[in-house]
Amino acid sequence: MTDSVLAMAFVYLLAAVICVPVAKRLGLGAVLGYLVAGVLIGPWVLGFVGHEHHSVGHFAEFGVVMMLFLVGLELRPALLWQMRKPIFGLGGAQVVGTAVVVGAAALALGVHWKPALAVGLIFACSSTAIVLSTLAERGLLKTQGGQASFAVLLFQDIAVIPILAVFPLLAMVPAVLSPDAAAAAGDSRPGWQTGLMLFGAVAGVIAIGRFIVRPVFQFLAAVKVRESFTAAALLIVVGIALLMQQVGLSPALGTFLAGVVLADSEYRHELETDIEPFKGLLLGLFFISIGAQIDFGLIASEPAMIGGMVLATMTGKLVVLWSLGRVFGLDRPSRWLLAFSLAQIGEFAFVLLQFGMTERVFTAEFTAPLVAAVALSMGITPLLFVVLERVVLPRLADPGREARPHDEIATDAETPVVIAGYGRFGQMVGRILRANRIPLTILDLDPEMVELVGKIGVKVYYGDASRVDLLHAAGCEHAKLFVLAVDDKEEATKIVENVRHHFPHLTILARARDRQHYWELRKLGCAQVFRETFGSAYEAGIAALIKVGFRSYTAHRLAKRWRDHEEQTLEELGKHWGTKDYFARARMAMEEAERLMRHEDPTVYVERDAAWDNESLRADRKVDAAAIDAERS
Amino acid sequence: MARSQGRAWGQTARPCAFGQLTPPVARPLLATMPRVLVLLAHPVLERSRVNRRLLSAISDLESVTVHDLYEAYPTLSIDIAREQALLVEHDVIVFQHPFYWYSVPAILKEWQDLVLEHGWAYGAGGTKLRGKLTLNAISTGGPAQAYRKEGYNRFTVRELLAPWEQTANLCGLRYLAPYVVHAALKVTGESDIVTPRDGYRRLVTALRDDQIDLERAARAENLADEIDAVLAPREVA
Ligand SMILES: Cc1cc2nc3c(=O)[nH]c(=O)nc-3n(C[C@H](O)[C@H](O)[C@H](O)COP(=O)(O)O)c2cc1C
Numbered sequence: 062m063t064d065s066v067l068a069m070a071f072v073y074l075l076a077a078v079i080c081v082p083v084a085k086r087l088g089l090g091a092v093l094g095y096l097v098a099g100v101l102i103g104p105w106v107l108g109f110v111g112h113e114h115h116s117v118g119h120f121a122e123f124g125v126v127m128m129l130f131l132v133g134l135e136l137r138p139a140l141l142w143q144m145r146k147p148i149f150g151l152g153g154a155q156v157v158g159t160a161v162v163v164g165a166a167a168l169a170l171g172v173h174w175k176p177a178l179a180v181g182l183i184f185a186c187s188s189t190a191i192v193l194s195t196l197a198e199r200g201l202l203k204t205q206g207g208q209a210s211f212a213v214l215l216f217q218d219i220a221v222i223p224i225l226a227v228f229p230l231l232a233m234v235p236a237v238l239s240p241d242a243a244a245a246a247g248d249s250r251p252g253w254q255t256g257l258m259l260f261g262a263v264a265g266v267i268a269i270g271r272f273i274v275r276p277v278f279q280f281l282a283a284v285k286v287r288e289s290f291t292a293a294a295l296l297i298v299v300g301i302a303l304l305m306q307q308v309g310l311s312p313a314l315g316t317f318l319a320g321v322v323l324a325d326s327e328y329r330h331e332l333e334t335d336i337e338p339f340k341g342l343l344l345g346l347f348f349i350s351i352g353a354q355i356d357f358g359l360i361a362s363e364p365a366m367i368g369g370m371v372l373a374t375m376t377g378k379l380v381v382l383w384s385l386g387r388v389f390g391l392d393r394p395s396r397w398l399l400a401f402s403l404a405q406i407g408e409f410a411f412v413l414l415q416f417g418m419t420e421r422v423f424t425a426e427f428t429a430p431l432v433a434a435v436a437l438s439m440g441i442t443p444l445l446f447v448v449l450e451r452v453v454l455p456r457l458a459d460p461g462r463e464a465r466p467h468d469e470i471a472t473d474a475e476t477p478v479v480i481a482g483y484g485r486f487g488q489m490v491g492r493i494l495r496a497n498r499i500p501l502t503i504l505d506l507d508p509e510m511v512e513l514v515g516k517i518g519v520k521v522y523y524g525d526a527s528r529v530d531l532l533h534a535a536g537c538e539h540a541k542l543f544v545l546a547v548d549d550k551e552e553a554t555k556i557v558e559n560v561r562h563h564f565p566h567l568t569i570l571a572r573a574r575d576r577q578h579y580w581e582l583r584k585l586g587c588a589q590v591f592r593e594t595f596g597s598a599y600e601a602g603i604a605a606l607i608k609v610g611f612r613s614y615t616a617h618r619l620a621k622r623w624r625d626h627e628e629q630t631l632e633e634l635g636k637h638w639g640t641k642d643y644f645a646r647a648r649m650a651m652e653e654a655e656r657l658m659r660h661e662d663p664t665v666y667v668e669r670d671a672a673w674d675n676e677s678l679r680a681d682r683k684v685d686a687a688a689i690d691a692e693r694s
Numbered sequence: 695m696a697r698s699q700g701r702a703w704g705q706t707a708r709p710c711a712f713g714q715l716t717p718p719v720a721r722p723l724l725a726t727m728p729r730v731l732v733l734l735a736h737p738v739l740e741r742s743r744v745n746r747r748l749l750s751a752i753s754d755l756e757s758v759t760v761h762d763l764y765e766a767y768p769t770l771s772i773d774i775a776r777e778q779a780l781l782v783e784h785d786v787i788v789f790q791h792p793f794y795w796y797s798v799p800a801i802l803k804e805w806q807d808l809v810l811e812h813g814w815a816y817g818a819g820g821t822k823l824r825g826k827l828t829l830n831a832i833s834t835g836g837p838a839q840a841y842r843k844e845g846y847n848r849f850t851v852r853e854l855l856a857p858w859e860q861t862a863n864l865c866g867l868r869y870l871a872p873y874v875v876h877a878a879l880k881v882t883g884e885s886d887i888v889t890p891r892d893g894y895r896r897l898v899t900a901l902r903d904d905q906i907d908l909e910r911a912a913r914a915e916n917l918a919d920e921i922d923a924v925l926a927p928r929e930v931a
Contacts, residue, residue, distance in 0.1 A: 612740055614764040673835020674879055678846065 072109045076102045077345050092195050093443030095345050099352020100440075110353055121350050124343030125190045125408065126302050127336050129218070129313040132193065132211075133320020134329055141321055144212055151209060151389050152216020155403075158381040159185035163374060175231040179422045180431065182224050183414060184374055186217045188407035189313065190347055191442050196402065199446070206398030209391055213382075213403055218314045221409055222259070225309065225416065232421045255309070262308040266301055266315055270322030278328045294335035351408070355436040356429075363430060370434045371441075375404045394457050401449040405442040410435040467524030467531050475536040476500040479567075480544040481526035481556055483514055486572045486593055487546030491519070502535045506547075527555040529563055537564045545571040545587070550578055557585045580635035599624060619658065626654045729902045730758045731784035732831075735791040735802040737764050744833035744878040744887065745792060751891040752898045759784065763801045770804050777809040778822070786827045786901045787867070789858070792878065793834040796847070796854045806861065815865045824866035827901065827908075829917070830855055831894065833878040838916075841876070852915055871914035873897055893921040900925050 076098035084094030102109040164181030168174060192210055193202070201207040274297065281289050298316050305315030323329060360367050379400045386396030414431055417423045423431075478494060480487050483505040491501055503521045505511050511523045524531045526547065537543065543560055547553050553571065560567055571587040573579040582590045599620065606616035630650040637643045732752065736745050739762070753760055761780060767773070781787065791799050798806075813819045832851065840846040841854075851874050852859075862869040875890045897917060900906045907924050914920045 612738075612765055613768040614737055615740065617768040674837070674877070678836075 069110065072102055073098075073346060073349055076349065081345070089447055090195055090198055090443050091345075092191055092198070092348055093447075095348030096352040096440050096443065099349035100355060101352075102349070103353030103355070105355075105357040121343055121347035122408070123302070124340055124345070124347045126312045126316050127298055127340035128190065128193060128344060130298050130316035130320040131333060131336055131340060133317040133322075134324050134333055136321050137324045138321055144208070144215075147209055147212035147389070148216050151385060152213045152220075154385050154388075155213050155382060156182070156185045156217060156220050158385065159378055162377045162381055166373065166377065173233065175233060176417075176423055176427065179228065179231050179413075179417055182220075182227075183410050183417070183431075184378070184406050186221070186407045186409040186413075187214060187378075187403040188405050188439050188442065189214045189218065190344060190408060191405065191439055192402050194344060195443060195446055199450075201398065204395065204398070205391060206386075206395030206402075209386065209389070209395060209399045210402050213399070215317070217407070217409070218311055218317070221311050221314075221413070222309070224413065226255075228413075228417060228420045228422055231417075258308045259310060262304055262310060262315070263318065265304065266318050267322050269297070269301070270319050270326075274323060274328065275326060278331070290331060291335045294332050295339065297332075298336065347408075351436060351439055354432075355440055356433045359429060359433045360437065367430055367434050367437065370430065371438050374406065374434070375438055378406075379404045394454055397449060397453050397457065401445050401453070402442075404445065405438040406435045408439070467528075467534075468522040469534075475539045476502045477540055478502070478542045478544060479532075479535050479537055479540045480504070480546060482506075482545065482547030482572070483510060483519075483521050484546065484548055486548070487544065488514070490544050490546060490570075495519075502540070504531065504535060506552075527552060527559060529559055532559060532563065537567060540564075540567060543567045543569045545569055545582075547572070548574075548593075550574055553578070554581060554585065557582060557587060561586045576631065576634075577638060579631065580638055583632075583635060623654060623658060626657060630654070728757050728759050728784055730755075730786040730788060730898055731780055732758065732760045732788045732790050732898070733763060733802070733805070734760060735763045735789070735799045735805075737799055737801070739764070742792070743881045744875050744890075745790060747881075747884070747887050747891055748790065748831065748833070748875070748894050751895040755895070755898060755902065757902055758898060763805060764799075767801065770801055772801075772805055772808050774808050774811070777805065778811075778814065781809070781826075782822055784826070788829055788831055788898065788901075790831040791833075793832050793851070796849075798830075798858075810861070810865060821866065826867050827870060828862050828867045829870040829911075830858060830872040831874075832872050833875045835879050836876065838874075838876040841874075850915060868908065868912065870908070870911045871917050871920075873917040875918060890918060893918055896925060897921060 077095060080098035080101070081091050081094035084097065085091055101107055104110070160178065160181035162181070163184045164174075164177045167177035167180050172180070192214060196202045196207045196210060202211065277293060278290070281293055297319065301315045301319045302312035305312045323332060382403055383396055383400040386399045391399060411432065414423065414428050414435075418425060418428055476499075478499055478501050480491050480501055480503045483491060483503050484507075487503070487505075491503060494501055503519070504524050504526045505514075505521050506523070506525050508523055511521045514521050522535070524534075526532065526535075537560065543564070545553055545556055545560075547556065553573075557569060557571065560569060569587040571582045571590045573582055573590045573592050575592065579590045579592055602623075603616050603620045606619065607613055611619070630653075634643070634647060634650060637646050732749075734745070734749060736742055739746055739749075749760065752758055759780070763772075789798070789802060791802060797803075810816065810823075811820075815823050834841070834851065836847055841849065841851050843849070847854075851872055855872055859869045873894060875887070881887050897906075905925065910920070911917060911924045914924065917924060
């Protein structure tokens, strides 16, 4: 037994260790790596794992539960409340819409309405595990499309509860549903009782989060045993999952709720770091087991049927999602992201199909190809992301911004100064200029920023400053000064190139991320470049000198002297950036600065040994007179 | 206890800046109003021989405010409103500084140019400084005999300070003779400066307490030389 467990662990880990880095290297993402690993070790390729994968899969599903707990930790209740509209609006519409489309298709194929509706509901759910990990891996979670996807997934998790509840009503042979069978399915209680239990469980989770976790952690913190912290964190997740299962709620939903409750607590980071590694491993395991579950035998025997089903379902979901994205006002790239990321059928389908069989909604023959289709659709999701990123989004890139056409810029906006980018940097420059009544034309590409600043009465035009037509519209021909304050390096470079090329008369003041960017912008012809953190660090340096006892005026003079040297060497060093003697030169420059500060008198108010003393003045005068005499003769 | 104006909150005392060793103390409610404002201008006080010691002689005096200009305005951007408020609050304004190129260190010139506004210090409605007393307390590198008509510097210190005297005059201040410590560069230790220190303390105390012969003080050439004469009759009383 131990042997086989260790051997299995070895196989799984080895597969993951090999496939994941390869997949990442190829730019395909870790999730696809795990899936491929699963396929490889599964019964159809190497056959290392066979039937036991079901139990592994069960165990691995816990990864999803943990993931939702972590997601909840990131979402403070207030934030969740803000998202109620996309969750219930967009999410609700998606589940209903997909169920209708898929159900109608099934009906058209001659399936009875009851199983057709059940399949519709099941296929409406997407894979929380795959989608959230992929979005997180690609840094898309915080984008508009990512947030929308998250909202829909959350609604689906909630929707599983009523779906489970209606399945018994969809049974094809209701007569068989004797009280015994119903009890076996775990649903002998009357409706009101179930409702009460649900309510009680949710209240219980909130109470645990609010009142129990804190004192327990305080106690553990006092004892100072690291593992007990980890154990307690796991205990919370496992306990809540169990409780949820008992009352027939989705464990993932329950732990998510617990996460939200704990998001405000001071132990949030503690919990996060404790759970994170478990989640990572278990999720990996989960993906591997999905890969291993794909029944290639069945697919090979019925390729057209299963392939067609996957294709039709995913296309249908895609269309529904895309349209809803449009209705709910997502911009174009976000719409595509939403549609592509949620087009698959999720892991809930496995559970629900199983449940449907117990409830006699489906027969076993009916279910088998569906399971294969679900696994396949999950398997190709990472590929869809690759298509989205490499094919769809790049095409969208330019017209995509058209989604919100750049603002019409008033013709009287001919101002002497144009500012591109109105974030922390641009705002500071802008405020100083505005305070001195210099008219500005301000451009920014972040709709939120445009709106936010608009609220305090500053007119910022939405638009991409790297586009020449917008630069024209912003009045660059008539302006004198262009302040480049965007934070994105590539964007900045693109803008400078365009401004230099089309409006060579403009003086450019540019914000740079770092030295390298500084040199790049200088080379492109910016009159002056400012490293974005230099100013505040410089001030902090002066404050530090004062704190260690220098007089303020002296500290300022010393720092300024250092700064002059620094700026001069920066220009010098730029010529050597990228060559192999760069570091040697950088070190030399630093040593030079230190030598300079140490040996030369920093302040010039020096009386060189009694310089203002009478005798010495007189002596000097004699020397001067002698020199003048010598010159004359 | 002297109030220390050059000191921002939270700053630790610096060994080199004597006027600032003591934290500002809340004056008791019915105590005397601040009377003497010492505007100190020295760019490198940490290396001063004379001004640092002169300052330490008065910094503990009650109702005397020391305001270290270079410390307060290291970038020379002077807060006009704050400076004017300080002037209004005090009755005697002492400019303490080393003699640089027969004149004042740069910050004092900047101070003068910004703070003494038209309509505030002079001109129509410019009456805020009327009736106050003012003088310069100076250290010079050159010895006393150099500051004479026949001496190396050809003018007396008081003559060289004519712009300050006339500024005071225009603003309605009463200008007193400067308190000059000569041959500053010969000072190497405490013992070299006992008399000037002591005289400075007596002078500032007397100015605070109105115990000074103003006629005489206005006529004098160098208050340091005539300190006994200027203070004698009152101090005894
Ligand atoms: C820039 C500069 C200019 C000076 N000009 C004069 C001057 O015009 N006449 C003079 O007697 N001493 C002059 N000195 C000498 C200073 O007056 C002398 O160093 C100062 O009074 C010493 O005071 P301290 O010990 O408080 O620094 C000058 C010194 C410096 C640094």
